[in-house]
Amino acid sequence: MEQTQHGVLLxxxxxxxxxxEKAAKQASIEVKLIPTPRHLSSDCGTALRFRWQxxxxxxxxxxxxxxxxxxxxxx
Amino acid sequence: xxxxxxAATSFPKPPQVVEAISHFLTEIGASPGRSAHRLSIxxxxxxYDAREALAELFRLDDPLRVxxxxxxxxxxxxxxxxxxxxxxxxxxxxxEHNSVMRPLRALERQGVRLTVxxxxxxxxxxxxxxxxxxxxxxxxxxxxxxSNVTGTLLPVRAVGRLVRxxxxxxxxxxxxxxxCYPLDMEADHIDLLAFTGHKGLLGPTGTGGLCxxxxxxxxELEPLMRGGTGSRSEMEExxxxxPDKYESGTPNTLGLAGLEAGVRFVLEKxxxxxxxxxxxxxxxxxxxxxxxxxxxxxxxxxxxxxTAVVSFNIRGMEPSEVALRLDExxxxxxxxxxxxxxxxxxxxxxxxxxxxxFASGFYNSAREVEQALAAVRAIALGx
Numbered sequence: 001m002e003q004t005q006h007g008v009l010l011x012x013x014x015x016x017x018x019x020x021e022k023a024a025k026q027a028s029i030e031v032k033l034i035p036t037p038r039h040l041s042s043d044c045g046t047a048l049r050f051r052w053q054x055x056x057x058x059x060x061x062x063x064x065x066x067x068x069x070x071x072x073x074x075x
Numbered sequence: 076x077x078x079x080x081x082a083a084t085s086f087p088k089p090p091q092v093v094e095a096i097s098h099f100l101t102e103i104g105a106s107p108g109r110s111a112h113r114l115s116i117x118x119x120x121x122x123y124d125a126r127e128a129l130a131e132l133f134r135l136d137d138p139l140r141v142x143x144x145x146x147x148x149x150x151x152x153x154x155x156x157x158x159x160x161x162x163x164x165x166x167x168x169x170x171e172h173n174s175v176m177r178p179l180r181a182l183e184r185q186g187v188r189l190t191v192x193x194x195x196x197x198x199x200x201x202x203x204x205x206x207x208x209x210x211x212x213x214x215x216x217x218x219x220x221x222s223n224v225t226g227t228l229l230p231v232r233a234v235g236r237l238v239r240x241x242x243x244x245x246x247x248x249x250x251x252x253x254x255c256y257p258l259d260m261e262a263d264h265i266d267l268l269a270f271t272g273h274k275g276l277l278g279p280t281g282t283g284g285l286c287x288x289x290x291x292x293x294x295e296l297e298p299l300m301r302g303g304t305g306s307r308s309e310m311e312e313x314x315x316x317x318p319d320k321y322e323s324g325t326p327n328t329l330g331l332a333g334l335e336a337g338v339r340f341v342l343e344k345x346x347x348x349x350x351x352x353x354x355x356x357x358x359x360x361x362x363x364x365x366x367x368x369x370x371x372x373x374x375x376x377x378x379x380x381x382t383a384v385v386s387f388n389i390r391g392m393e394p395s396e397v398a399l400r401l402d403e404x405x406x407x408x409x410x411x412x413x414x415x416x417x418x419x420x421x422x423x424x425x426x427x428x429x430x431x432x433f434a435s436g437f438y439n440s441a442r443e444v445e446q447a448l449a450a451v452r453a454i455a456l457g458x
Contacts, residue, residue, distance in 0.1 A: 012314065012319070013108065013305065013314065013319045014108035014116075014306065015139055015319065016139065016316075018119050019123065019139060022123070033116045034111060035110070035111035035112075043307060043308055045108070045305060046108070047111075066137070
């Protein structure tokens with residue numbers, strides 16, 4: 001069985017990540033808030049994990065709801 | 076017991092507010108925006124949901140521009156001290172609460188020029204008088220939306236329009252109107268809206284905030300305090316984005332859980348519907364008080380010009396004496412004195428003795444108003 005590839009979005013702060021989570025859920029995109037992986041940022045905040053296959057749909061959902069993110073990375 | 080002190084703190088609260096606070100304390104408890112475990116994220120969601128509810132109520136596009144604080148006073152201090160610099164000019168009215176007057180008087184000593192526009196003896200403000208005060212150095216106009224002494228509504232939308240035309244910032248102190256009178260940051264041209272959670276929004280004490288309109292750039296407003304935000308932890312400088320720039324330290328999450336429930340209650344009932352009930356009571360109260368010999372009522376009698384805050388005096392009696400008798404003999408809770416607003420009392424001619432203030436709320440009834448009127452009548456007749 002192939003393992004799901006995940007990506008992660010980084011934001012200014014958890015407040016912004018929560019706004020992104022709402023936007024994703026409104027667009028029926030499965031996401032999860034996780035602690036920001038240490039190798040991506042030394043921040044103590046929250047990141048949004050998503051399935052890599054949903055990348056384009058997620059970017060569109062966020063831009064439609066005027067949610068900006070700082071960084072995107074593959075996990 | 077009749078509670079007529081809703082202009083200070085509304086009471087009782089909707090059961091949903093109590094449940095939300097209890098739910099947070101028993102089921103969640105954690106710090107929002109910091110640790111990213113399940114409970115921390117759930118706490119963050121509660122705070123975010125509260126931002127969303129308030130953004131909906133005040134017609135603000137971006138919930139992240141709802142900045143939380145402890146009360147309207149803290150929000151007003153953030154706005155005034157964060158925005159005004161020596162050499163700036165600021166205009167306000169003679170009906171302001173000390174939450175605006177005291178920070179402004181302190182700023183005046185630091186080189187900010189202050190103009191206090193006089194209001195009528197009923198507390199009414201003419202927008203033309205505000206416009207006349209605008210100069211080349213004017214940066215801000217700050218007004219309360221309604222007086223906490225007389226209930227007089229100030230012409231916020233008309234002043235907002237002319238403030239916008241002059242390219243200035245407009246700060247509104249909505250302590251007495253949030254949840255009690257419709258507010259629309261867009262239509263009212265409000266750039267900064269200060270509110271408190273524990274009055275018309277039916278939340279607990281210790282909650283409030285400042286809503287930042289889209290015209291205000293974050294670099295134009297300095298924070299009151301700096302500290303930990305759960306974001307940009309690698310930096311020793313304060314973050315430069317909303318709401319983190321203005322929200323240092325662990326927030327009052329349980330209070331915000333209650334506030335969200337209060338705002339949702341208000342949104343569900345509808346501000347206009349709730350105001351309708353309060354104004355029915357106010358009409359009854361004003362009708363009764365104005366018909367009594369020896370009783371003077373302050374503020375406008377036209378219901379369209381006011382909120383449910385009613386100030387009066389009984390001839391030959393101190394307000395404190397009236398309030399004590401109402402409490403001890405009639406089980407009625409009200410507030411006598413100057414109501415932290417000496418400028419407003421000077422404007423209406425009741426300084427320094429003050430007034431007796433009845434402020435009914437959503438949970439009061441017509442029967443309670445009738446009982447209160449009977450009590451005032453008896454006291455005024457010297458019984």
